[in-house]
Amino acid sequence: xxxxxxxxxxxxxxxxxxTIVKDKLNINIPTNGFFYKHVNRVHLWLEISxxxxxxxxxxxxxxxxxxxxxxxxxxxxxxxxxxxxxxxKYRRETKEYILTAISVITLVxxxxxxxxxx
Numbered sequence: 001x002x003x004x005x006x007x008x009x010x011x012x013x014x015x016x017x018x019t020i021v022k023d024k025l026n027i028n029i030p031t032n033g034f035f036y037k038h039v040n041r042v043h044l045w046l047e048i049s050x051x052x053x054x055x056x057x058x059x060x061x062x063x064x065x066x067x068x069x070x071x072x073x074x075x076x077x078x079x080x081x082x083x084x085x086x087x088x089k090y091r092r093e094t095k096e097y098i099l100t101a102i103s104v105i106t107l108v109x110x111x112x113x114x115x116x117x118x
Contacts, residue, residue, distance in 0.1 A: 003117035014106040027095050039086040077107040
């Protein structure tokens with residue numbers, strides 16, 4: 001099995017688990033139109049800060065860097081981990097944090113698979 005097969009299996013499993021959990025727990029995701037609705041202003045600014053740091057890291061560490069360090073994947077993982085914490089702390093009654101936890105676990109498994117296969 002190669003990395004792309006591993007990732008495809010993880011993404012398909014993620015979609016299945018996400019939809020099953022969302023339907024079983026009747027979780028409604030609040031949105032701001034098409035965009036994600038942040039818990040509060042601090043949450044919004046923390047995500048923007050992580051995004052800017054990731055952009056700077058992409059510029060500093062080019063894609064041919066010797067160590068398997070991908071700022072984009074790590075940045076998404078950090079943003080979703082922040083969302084997980086903020087949703088768990090401030091909007092626990094919506095149970096939205098459970099879906100975010102599934103996303104964080106999937107991103108971490110993809111990153112670990114990348115270290116294993118490359």
